[in-house]
Amino acid sequence: MLSLQEITDLIKGFPADDYEPAQQACGKLVAAGPKTIEALILMAGSKFGDKEGVQPKYAVHALASYVCRPGAEKERQMFAETLAGQLDGDNSDDLKAFIIRQLQLCGREQEVPALAKTLKAEALKETTVQALTAIGGNAADKALSGV
Amino acid sequence: MAEQNTNTVNRRGFLKASAMASTAAAAFHVVPSNCLGRDGQVPPSNTVTTALVGCGRRGAAGLGCVGSHKMIAYCDVDTSHLKGEVDNKTYFTDFRRVMEKKDLDVVAISTPPHWHALVCIAAAEAGKDIFCEKPMTKFIAEGRAVANAVAKHKVMFQIGTFKRFSNSRSQGHIENHKIIKHGLLKDASDVLCFCGARNRTGQTALEEQPVPSTLDYDFWLGPAPYKPYNSARVHYSNRFYWDYEGGDLTNFGAHSVDPWQWSFAKDETSPVKARPCAPWPQHPDAVGAFSWVELTYEDGVRMVINGGKGKKKYDGPKGKSNVNKNDLDEAGRKKLAELPDPDPLVSFADAVRTRKQAGGNAESSHRVCAAMHLANIAIRVGREIQYDPEKEQIIGDEEANRLVNIPMRRPWKLPEQYLG
Numbered sequence: 001m002l003s004l005q006e007i008t009d010l011i012k013g014f015p016a017d018d019y020e021p022a023q024q025a026c027g028k029l030v031a032a033g034p035k036t037i038e039a040l041i042l043m044a045g046s047k048f049g050d051k052e053g054v055q056p057k058y059a060v061h062a063l064a065s066y067v068c069r070p071g072a073e074k075e076r077q078m079f080a081e082t083l084a085g086q087l088d089g090d091n092s093d094d095l096k097a098f099i100i101r102q103l104q105l106c107g108r109e110q111e112v113p114a115l116a117k118t119l120k121a122e123a124l125k126e127t128t129v130q131a132l133t134a135i136g137g138n139a140a141d142k143a144l145s146g147v
Numbered sequence: 148m149a150e151q152n153t154n155t156v157n158r159r160g161f162l163k164a165s166a167m168a169s170t171a172a173a174a175f176h177v178v179p180s181n182c183l184g185r186d187g188q189v190p191p192s193n194t195v196t197t198a199l200v201g202c203g204r205r206g207a208a209g210l211g212c213v214g215s216h217k218m219i220a221y222c223d224v225d226t227s228h229l230k231g232e233v234d235n236k237t238y239f240t241d242f243r244r245v246m247e248k249k250d251l252d253v254v255a256i257s258t259p260p261h262w263h264a265l266v267c268i269a270a271a272e273a274g275k276d277i278f279c280e281k282p283m284t285k286f287i288a289e290g291r292a293v294a295n296a297v298a299k300h301k302v303m304f305q306i307g308t309f310k311r312f313s314n315s316r317s318q319g320h321i322e323n324h325k326i327i328k329h330g331l332l333k334d335a336s337d338v339l340c341f342c343g344a345r346n347r348t349g350q351t352a353l354e355e356q357p358v359p360s361t362l363d364y365d366f367w368l369g370p371a372p373y374k375p376y377n378s379a380r381v382h383y384s385n386r387f388y389w390d391y392e393g394g395d396l397t398n399f400g401a402h403s404v405d406p407w408q409w410s411f412a413k414d415e416t417s418p419v420k421a422r423p424c425a426p427w428p429q430h431p432d433a434v435g436a437f438s439w440v441e442l443t444y445e446d447g448v449r450m451v452i453n454g455g456k457g458k459k460k461y462d463g464p465k466g467k468s469n470v471n472k473n474d475l476d477e478a479g480r481k482k483l484a485e486l487p488d489p490d491p492l493v494s495f496a497d498a499v500r501t502r503k504q505a506g507g508n509a510e511s512s513h514r515v516c517a518a519m520h521l522a523n524i525a526i527r528v529g530r531e532i533q534y535d536p537e538k539e540q541i542i543g544d545e546e547a548n549r550l551v552n553i554p555m556r557r558p559w560k561l562p563e564q565y566l567g
Binding site for chain 2 (some may be wrong): 014015016017018019022023047048049050051053054057058059061062064065066068069070098101102104105106126127129130131133134
C-alpha cells in the first residue's frame with residue numbers, strides 16, 4: 001500500500017501533458033492494490049466542490065478509464081469492486097454520487113448489487129438509475145424494474 | 148407529445164393551390180395580390196412564423212436564414228431572458244407548450260446543447276420545421292434520434308453553421324467532393340485537412356451557490372445529471388462542462404468540421420478511428436485542453452481537429468486538403484469529366500417553402516457531431532478508439548461505448564422508436 005504522501009506525489013501532476021507519465025502513475029496506483037485505491041477515493045473529498053479533492057478526483061476518474069483499457073479486465077474488476085465497496089458506510093452523498101458516476105463507466109454486472117442498494121437512497125437514486133442503465137444486462141434491468 | 152401539426156401544411160398548400168387556380172380558365176375565387184407576391188408584397192406563404200426556445204446570449208441570431216419571418220413565441224427557463232411576463236401565449240418557460248401552437252411554422256433552438264435533441268424531437272413530432280444552433284447534440288445517439296425523427300415527420304432542418312454552402316459553390320471544393328465521393332484517388336490517405344477549434348476549459352472545483360430566483364435550475368438541467376448550481380454551469384460557460392457540451396471542440400469545431408465533411412463527401416458516414424493527443428486525465432466534470440484528434444475515415448481520408456496554438460503539433464503523415472484532376476491518372480480524369488456536379492445545397496429559407504431538405508440537414512449535422520463526439524470520447528478515455536459507422540457503436544471498448552448513448556436524467560429520455 002502507498003502512503004498518503006506517495007499517492008499525493010503520484011497524482012500532483014494530473015493532468016499530464018502526455019498520456020505515458022499519467023498512465024504510468026495509474027499503473028503504480030493500481031499495482032499498489034485496493035487499500036491504496038480506497039485511500040485515494042477518500043482523498044476525493046466529502047463535498048462536490050472541494051478544492052482539496054480536485055487532484056484525487058482527476059486520479060479516480062483516470063483510473064476508471066485506465067482499468068477499462070483492452071486487456072486489463074482483472075485490474076478493472078479490482079478497481080470497480082473497491083469503488084463499489086465505498087458505497088456502504090459513512091461516506092457523504094456527494095462522494096457516493098461521484099463514485100457511482102465512475103461505476104457508470106467502469107462498472108459491470110458484479111457491481112449491480114452494491115448499486116441496487118443506493119437506489120434506496122433518495123439523494124442517490126437518479127445517479128444510480130443512470131449508472132445501472134449504462135451498465136445494462138439482466139441484473140441491472142431487474143434492479144431498475146422496481147424503480 | 149402533440150400530434151403532427153398539419154394545419155401549417157394545409158394553410159401553405161391552400162395558398163399555393165389558390166395561386167395556381169387564379170390562372171385557370173375557371174377560377175371561382177379572387178386571390179388577393181399579396182398571395183401571389185405582386186406589387187412588392189411578401190406573400191403570407193413566404194412569411195413563416197417562428198418561435199425561439201432558448202432566449203439567452205445567442206438568441207435568434209441565426210434565424211435570418213429562414214428569410215422573412217414573424218416571431219410569435221419566446222421560451223426560456225430563465226425568465227430574466229424573456230421580454231414579457233410568462234403568459235403561455237407569447238412567453239413560455241416550457242418548450243412543450245410552444246409546440247402546441249397551431250400557427251407556428253419554425254422553431255429556432257438556442258438552448259444549451261444538452262437540450263437540443265429533445266427539443267428538436269418535440270418540434271419534429273409537432274410538425275414544426277427546425278433551426279438548431281450548433282452543435283446539434285451532446286452525444287452520438289442523440290443525433291441518430293433527431294435525424295430519424297426529422298425523417299419520419301418530414302420536417303425541414305438546418306443547423307446553425309453555413310460555410311458548407313460557400314464550399315459547395317466553389318469549383319475547387321466541388322472537384323474535391325466528386326473525386327473523393329467516387330473513389331477516384333489511388334490512395335485517399337493523402338487527403339488531410341485541419342479543422343480549428345479554440346481551447347477554453349471549465350473550472351474544476353465548483354462550489355454550490357444559491358440559484359437565481361428567475362432560473363428554474365431543475366428544468367435547465369433537464370436530462371443532464373444533477374450537480375449543485377454554480378453560475379459557471381449556465382449561460383455560455385456551460386460549454387465547458389461535459390454534462391452540457393463538449394467544450395470548444397464541439398462549440399467552434401462545428402464551423403470547420405461541417406464544411407470539410409461536405410468537401411470530403413462524408414455526410415452519410417463517420418470516421419472509423421479517432422486518435423487523440425491531449426493532456427490526460429480529463430477532469431470528470433470540467434472540459435480540459437486538447438492538442439489534436441486525428442479522425443480517419445474508411446477510405447483513408449483524415450480530418451484533424453486542432454486545439455489551437457501552443458499545443459503539440461500533429462504527428463501524422465503530411466497530406467493535402469484539396470485534390471483535383473492533376474492528382475488522378477488518365478482513367479480517373481476521364482471519369483471525373485463525365486461526373487455531374489452535386490446538386491446545389493438548398494437554403495433553409497427555400498427548404499421551408501419548397502419542402503426539399505436543407506443543405507445543413509439533420510443527417511449531415513448528426514455525422515458532424517458524431518465525428519466531434521468521437522474525438523472527445525478518445526480524449527476522455529485517453530486512447531485510440533475504433534468506430535462502426537453503420538452500427539454507430541465503438542468497437543472493443545465498453546467504457547468508450549458507454550459515452551455513445553449516455554442515460555438521461557428522468558423523466559427525460561430519447562424515444563426508443565428513433566434509436567437505430
